[in-house]
Amino acid sequence: MEEMDKIYSDYKNKFNFVGIFSNRSPSIFVATPALAKDVLIKDFRSFHDNEFAKLLNVGLIPKSVEKFFTNLMSEALKHREQKGIKRVDYLEHLISLRNKKNISELDMAAHGVTFFIDGFETSSIAMAFVLYEVARNPDVQKQLREELLKASNDQGSISYDTLLELPYLEQVINESLRLWPPAAFLSKKCTEPIELDLTSSQKVRIEKGVFAMIPIWSIHRDPEYYENPTTFNPDRFSPEQGGASPYREKGCFIPFGDGPRQCLGMRFARMQMKRGVYEILKNFELTVDPKTIQPLQMDPKQFLTMPIGGIWLNYKAITK
Numbered sequence: 001m002e003e004m005d006k007i008y009s010d011y012k013n014k015f016n017f018v019g020i021f022s023n024r025s026p027s028i029f030v031a032t033p034a035l036a037k038d039v040l041i042k043d044f045r046s047f048h049d050n051e052f053a054k055l056l057n058v059g060l061i062p063k064s065v066e067k068f069f070t071n072l073m074s075e076a077l078k079h080r081e082q083k084g085i086k087r088v089d090y091l092e093h094l095i096s097l098r099n100k101k102n103i104s105e106l107d108m109a110a111h112g113v114t115f116f117i118d119g120f121e122t123s124s125i126a127m128a129f130v131l132y133e134v135a136r137n138p139d140v141q142k143q144l145r146e147e148l149l150k151a152s153n154d155q156g157s158i159s160y161d162t163l164l165e166l167p168y169l170e171q172v173i174n175e176s177l178r179l180w181p182p183a184a185f186l187s188k189k190c191t192e193p194i195e196l197d198l199t200s201s202q203k204v205r206i207e208k209g210v211f212a213m214i215p216i217w218s219i220h221r222d223p224e225y226y227e228n229p230t231t232f233n234p235d236r237f238s239p240e241q242g243g244a245s246p247y248r249e250k251g252c253f254i255p256f257g258d259g260p261r262q263c264l265g266m267r268f269a270r271m272q273m274k275r276g277v278y279e280i281l282k283n284f285e286l287t288v289d290p291k292t293i294q295p296l297q298m299d300p301k302q303f304l305t306m307p308i309g310g311i312w313l314n315y316k317a318i319t320k
Contacts, residue, residue: 001184001217001298007031008218015198020213022187027211028196033225035196036214037251039188041259043196047188047212048261069109077105122182122256123269125304127276129180130173132296132311133232134277135286140234144168145281152282163274171234173273174244177255179232182269184217184298184305186257216254217305225252284315 011018016035017028030036039047094108134141147168152158190210198204221229247253256266289312296307
């Protein structure tokens, strides 16, 4: 994180991007939210997500993980073929892709891992950070619990539509995602030559195969866009301030990416978080356990944003 922050702060007012080598691959380090927005939205056709298979080649995915998912995919395919099973589901979609585009089992496993990370791992990590911030900010916890309980029906439950309409819950989740995005950076691969603005008066041609690294962590903590950026303050995203829209428009709030290729599991992850926070806060008071290492330090060996030592919380049942 420190190295990424240093590159970002050193170059953001000089150039839109700077050339670096990342995992022995030529890359551009995006140094402005405006260019990040261009890569993710305007020029999205020229920049694609990294395939899981490519991550294997640079050693980012352990061989044990590769073996597990490729074996799982192989067994699932064999079972369906032997039993003649046809279903309307994600695996059937991958089988259709294999038949049409002749993709390998490794590629199919890659898609499976991506779906797993987007739909499960992302939401579990993000929710842990939400609960951590709620636990260490008693005033936030009290206000959020009051909103959740007020929105509950007579049976002590809550509907999907109601969860979507709770403003303070949305604020708390957005602020947690700003401070603790599930991934510290996005990496997009250039799939065709394209010219990008290096400065307001100079363009540079980016060749096919070059990676674009977007430092979500650094952008989200930039004092140019967020006052007191390391302070947890859900009011940044209040309806009176326009919610998350002003930050998205500037390209400085991108916890799940942006544009047509943003995280597949974004909506699912957000709803999981909202439902989980509701069920926990209506039943428990949270405090941070001393086993949690504070301030949180991110583990550099992890692909996603995970604190060293984990997050430990104490749950005290609320007397009805």
